[in-house]
Amino acid sequence: MGTRSRNARAFLSFPLLLYLLTIPSECATDTLIQSQPISVGQTLISAGKVFELGFFSPGNSGKRYIGLWYKNITVRKIVWVANRENPLPATDSASSLVIGSDGNLRLLDGMRNTFWSTNVSLPSNNTVAVLLDKGDFVLKDNVSGFIAWESFNYPCDTFLAGMMIGLNTKTGEKHFLSSWETDNDPSPGTFVLGLTPETPPQLFLWNSSKPYWRGGPWDGWTFIGIPNIGQGYVNGLILISDNQQGTAYLTFTTYNISYVIMNVLAPTGTLKTMNWDEEKNDWFVSWMAVVNPCDIYGVCGPFGVCSNKNGSPICECLKGFVQKSTEDWSKGNWTGGCVRRTELLCQKKISSLANETAQNDGFWKLSGLKLPDHFEYLFNKDYSGCQQWCVSNCSCVAYAYVTGIACMVWAGDLVDVQQFSIGGKDLFLRLANSEMGRDHKRRETNTIIFTTISGVILVGAFMFGLHRWRAKRVKREKRMKHYDVADRKDTLQDHVIHGEPSELPMIDFDKITVATDNFSQTNKLGEGGFGPVYKGKLEDGQEVAVKRLSRHSGQGTEEFKNEILLISKLQHRNLVRLLGCCIEGEEKLLVYEYMTNKSLDMFLFGWFYLGLFSLHVMFMCRLTIPFGIFGYMSPEYAMGGLFSEKSDVFSFGVLLLEIVSGMRNTSFHYYEKYVNLLGYAWQLCNENRASDIMDKVMADSCSESEVMRCICIGLLCVQDHVADRPTMSAVVLMLSSEIDLPHPKQPTFTVQSLSDADLRSQRSKCSLNGVSISVIEGR
Ligand SMILES: *[C@@H]1O[C@H](CO)[C@@H](O)[C@H](O)[C@H]1NC(C)=O
Ligand SMILES: *[C@@H]1O[C@H](CO)[C@@H](O)[C@H](O)[C@H]1NC(C)=O
Ligand SMILES: *[C@@H]1O[C@H](CO)[C@@H](O)[C@H](O)[C@H]1NC(C)=O
Numbered sequence: 001m002g003t004r005s006r007n008a009r010a011f012l013s014f015p016l017l018l019y020l021l022t023i024p025s026e027c028a029t030d031t032l033i034q035s036q037p038i039s040v041g042q043t044l045i046s047a048g049k050v051f052e053l054g055f056f057s058p059g060n061s062g063k064r065y066i067g068l069w070y071k072n073i074t075v076r077k078i079v080w081v082a083n084r085e086n087p088l089p090a091t092d093s094a095s096s097l098v099i100g101s102d103g104n105l106r107l108l109d110g111m112r113n114t115f116w117s118t119n120v121s122l123p124s125n126n127t128v129a130v131l132l133d134k135g136d137f138v139l140k141d142n143v144s145g146f147i148a149w150e151s152f153n154y155p156c157d158t159f160l161a162g163m164m165i166g167l168n169t170k171t172g173e174k175h176f177l178s179s180w181e182t183d184n185d186p187s188p189g190t191f192v193l194g195l196t197p198e199t200p201p202q203l204f205l206w207n208s209s210k211p212y213w214r215g216g217p218w219d220g221w222t223f224i225g226i227p228n229i230g231q232g233y234v235n236g237l238i239l240i241s242d243n244q245q246g247t248a249y250l251t252f253t254t255y256n257i258s259y260v261i262m263n264v265l266a267p268t269g270t271l272k273t274m275n276w277d278e279e280k281n282d283w284f285v286s287w288m289a290v291v292n293p294c295d296i297y298g299v300c301g302p303f304g305v306c307s308n309k310n311g312s313p314i315c316e317c318l319k320g321f322v323q324k325s326t327e328d329w330s331k332g333n334w335t336g337g338c339v340r341r342t343e344l345l346c347q348k349k350i351s352s353l354a355n356e357t358a359q360n361d362g363f364w365k366l367s368g369l370k371l372p373d374h375f376e377y378l379f380n381k382d383y384s385g386c387q388q389w390c391v392s393n394c395s396c397v398a399y400a401y402v403t404g405i406a407c408m409v410w411a412g413d414l415v416d417v418q419q420f421s422i423g424g425k426d427l428f429l430r431l432a433n434s435e436m437g438r439d440h441k442r443r444e445t446n447t448i449i450f451t452t453i454s455g456v457i458l459v460g461a462f463m464f465g466l467h468r469w470r471a472k473r474v475k476r477e478k479r480m481k482h483y484d485v486a487d488r489k490d491t492l493q494d495h496v497i498h499g500e501p502s503e504l505p506m507i508d509f510d511k512i513t514v515a516t517d518n519f520s521q522t523n524k525l526g527e528g529g530f531g532p533v534y535k536g537k538l539e540d541g542q543e544v545a546v547k548r549l550s551r552h553s554g555q556g557t558e559e560f561k562n563e564i565l566l567i568s569k570l571q572h573r574n575l576v577r578l579l580g581c582c583i584e585g586e587e588k589l590l591v592y593e594y595m596t597n598k599s600l601d602m603f604l605f606g607w608f609y610l611g612l613f614s615l616h617v618m619f620m621c622r623l624t625i626p627f628g629i630f631g632y633m634s635p636e637y638a639m640g641g642l643f644s645e646k647s648d649v650f651s652f653g654v655l656l657l658e659i660v661s662g663m664r665n666t667s668f669h670y671y672e673k674y675v676n677l678l679g680y681a682w683q684l685c686n687e688n689r690a691s692d693i694m695d696k697v698m699a700d701s702c703s704e705s706e707v708m709r710c711i712c713i714g715l716l717c718v719q720d721h722v723a724d725r726p727t728m729s730a731v732v733l734m735l736s737s738e739i740d741l742p743h744p745k746q747p748t749f750t751v752q753s754l755s756d757a758d759l760r761s762q763r764s765k766c767s768l769n770g771v772s773i774s775v776i777e778g779r
């Protein structure tokens with residue numbers, strides 16, 4: 001589904017392209033009117049000459065359809081068909097598409113029988129049908145312009161940019177993709193792609209209404225069950241949902257309308273992102289799903305996990321589970337799945353609970369997974385709330401806390417679990433204590449005490465823990481007051497390490513050596529201040545960029561670890577993704593997602609952003625510049641460590657304002673400047689006067705209105721309330737298009753214009769947390 005080009009050039013054959021198209025005589029109009037029907041051989045052409053609509057007959061099917069295709073693309077792909085369920089005989093050359101007397105579109109054969117009709121109620125019969133450059137065919141009232149019907153609401157097998165795939169749970173209206181029956185038969189096939197009505201929605205593919213493939217739930221940036229689709233604005237996906245209206249629609253943007261990108265659901269059930277390569281004059285597939293056996297929904301049965309290793313079998317049981325039927329499994333029939341080896345203590349009868357030697361159940365952490373289907377979503381639980389909920393409810397089999405989604409819990413069978421070699425999420429699986437003990441390799445497991453018998457101990461421990469935690473916090477706060485930079489680093493580390501579990505995998509040095517062909521010169525992409533960057537290909541075929549930090553960078557291993565933890569925590573959503581890292585002896589490597597030329601701009605931007613952040617992190621850790629990173633930190637993170645992707649948006653907003661204003665170097669104390677810059681930008685955006693803030697260097701190359709727009713977008717990003725900030729995809733949309741901007745609210749920091757003296761006195765009072773204290777005082 002992504003627009004990201006991964007250079008996976010695949011040979012595509014379209015038997016359907018060998019259409020016996022009568023060479024159309026162009027009427028060179030984009031509008032169908034009542035008095036001028038389209039007959040066989042005639043076409044409509046959109047105003048920008050992008051799309052064409054007319055009659056076609058696939059292969060030697062002997063059938064005729066009304067369809068829509070890219071006008072100039074020689075390897076033709078039909079993107080929409082009107083009468084897919086009711087074809088005309090190809091022999092009937094007197095067929096026509098007309099606007100009927102009631103104003104509806106009608107497809108008629110030579111005998112004036114209706115083969116297809118838009119069949120909507122219209123305010124008047126004065127309608128016209130227009131073919132738009134985005135590939136949408138609309139029927140509208142010629143007077144009011146009201147759009148009564150559009151082809152985008154009736155998708156076939158092709159998902160074009162701007163189309164909305166999804167559903168309205170209140171009305172039951174669905175806009176789903178459905179495959180063709182065969183390459184030569186556009187009638188609806190067995191495969192359907194759409195969204196599920198749950199929250200958050202999952203991308204789902206059905207084969208005759210049976211689950212066939214699952215993209216997983218939407219986390220605000222991507223579907224988490226698709227590890228290779230690219231993050232955030234790299235994949236171009238946007239999910240628009242409205243809980244009140246009960247709607248959820250998925251759309252995507254290509255960033256540049258001249259890119260020809262579409263997602264196609266093939267008759268075989270594969271889903272692919274197809275890009276038109278102008279130079280090669282051919283399509284290439286940049287992303288494809290349902291290509292390996294593990295992609296098939298629930299292939300390993302309940303509590304089974306599918307991993308894509310070279311060796312077979314591909315199915316295994318989750319830890320603590322055993323094959324339900326070894327006989328079936330030995331025959332390669334995994335559908336029966338696995339069963340729990342040791343009964344959970346919480347499931348046992350009360351009598352056996354009274355056995356004092358009984359050990360409590362625990363939760364085992366599994367990493368890098370496609371999380372199972374049938375989750376329940378607890379949107380109002382934080383990480384520990386999520387854990388607590390699951391611990392205290394025996395029906396809870398597993399839980400996960402996913403950034404961008406929050407708390408997910410599972411009660412029944414765990415189905416459709418996949419082990420990813422890269423990416424994936426953590427799942428905490430409830431196991432009997434004896435199962436936990438079977439493998440001492442992993443230390444991150446947290447055994448949690450929760451029987452009624454040990455209730456007293458639990459409460460005691462809790463009180464003790466609370467007390468210690470409070471004491472620690474007080475101590476830390478006290479220490480903070482002394483501006484001790486070392487302590488501040490510890491706190492940050494605390495945040496990072498004791499916050500949610502890290503999602504960043506370690507990758508073997510040997511694997512990286514193989515992937516980059518022993519860091520060969522031919523694989524070298526370039527060299528930055530930190531060291532050279534190599535292109536590589538991991539075992540599973542994923543292309544990566546490997547940053548090999550210079551041995552002379554002087555960065556210690558601990559500092560490196562802190563940096564990557566921080567980057568992966570702060571940044572992994574909005575950037576070229578950091579896939580993993582490697583520390584071996586002197587070697588320190590970072591492994592990123594690799595992207596090819598088409599997304600190079602995004603790529604470079606990501607690197608720039610990352611580089612800037614890394615620099616700040618390093619300043620924090622080593623150069624002890626007070627408040628260094630806080631200039632970019634959102635208030636909620638600086639205050640309480642609350643972090644969401646919207647905090648990234650905040651950082652981006654500050655960065656954007658800084659870039660536009662060129663004010664970065666005017667002040668060393670971020671806090672001071674922070675007050676000034678945001679307040680100043682607010683004034684300018686309000687008074688619609690950009691020239692004042694504009695960097696002199698930029699004045700020559702940018703228009704004032706563009707700069708104005710950037711400032712206002714920057715301000716939207718730094719809104720105090722998380723809900724007022726746009727998502728990163730919305731920001732990209734705003735930056736790359738002319739859509740109307742919402743009006744920013746006044747940032748808190750500008751209400752009072754603090755004098756320098758005020759600032760100084762406040763700064764002398766404040767500690768690390770003082771940043772937030774001052775912010776509150778500023779209100
Ligand atoms: C398609 O080709 C025609 C004629 O060759 C040209 O005028 C038109 O601009 C082209 N359309 C696009 C979208 O490139
Ligand atoms: C449109 O509707 C009016 C009456 O509602 C009718 O008189 C007229 O003939 C219709 N126009 C066409 C082209 O059918
Ligand atoms: C048009 O819609 C009506 C009801 O909405 C339905 O009864 C009729 O069969 C439809 N006609 C066609 C040609 O689809």
Ligand SMILES: *[C@@H]1O[C@H](CO)[C@@H](O)[C@H](O)[C@H]1NC(C)=O
Binds near residue numbers: 033034126127128143
């Ligand atoms: C539609 O409206 C435009 C102007 O509003 C007019 O020129 C045109 O003739 C109308 N077309 C039809 C089919 O009524």
Ligand SMILES: *[C@@H]1O[C@H](CO)[C@@H](O)[C@H](O)[C@H]1NC(C)=O
Binds near residue numbers: 190207268269
């Ligand atoms: C889709 O379902 C049909 C019937 O349920 C089955 O025959 C076919 O093999 C399935 N296709 C795939 C690719 O699994």
Ligand SMILES: *[C@@H]1O[C@H](CO)[C@@H](O)[C@H](O)[C@H]1NC(C)=O
Binds near residue numbers: 256257258259
């Ligand atoms: C879009 O892409 C075309 C062709 O690659 C390029 O010429 C054009 O400048 C791009 N437009 C924008 C707004 O980036």
Ligand SMILES: *[C@@H]1O[C@H](CO)[C@@H](O)[C@H](O)[C@H]1NC(C)=O
Binds near residue numbers: 335
């Ligand atoms: C696979 O096993 C299940 C039960 O575990 C059984 O119902 C099914 O028929 C088996 N399928 C095949 C192809 O043997």
Ligand SMILES: *[C@@H]1O[C@H](CO)[C@@H](O)[C@H](O)[C@H]1NC(C)=O
Binds near residue numbers: 351355356358
């Ligand atoms: C108590 O647990 C021990 C060891 O797990 C077991 O041998 C014993 O049978 C249990 N007693 C009862 C009453 O369940």
Ligand SMILES: *[C@@H]1O[C@H](CO)[C@@H](O)[C@H](O)[C@H]1NC(C)=O
Binds near residue numbers: 394395
């Ligand atoms: C425990 O979890 C199950 C399944 O999620 C749920 O139906 C039930 O209400 C929960 N019980 C309590 C007490 O929360």
Ligand SMILES: *[C@@H]1O[C@H](CO)[C@@H](O)[C@H](O)[C@H]1NC(C)=O
Binds near residue numbers: 665666
């Ligand atoms: C900002 O830095 C640039 C380049 O280092 C310098 O030319 C410029 O004078 C500086 N601006 C201010 C206000 O110090």
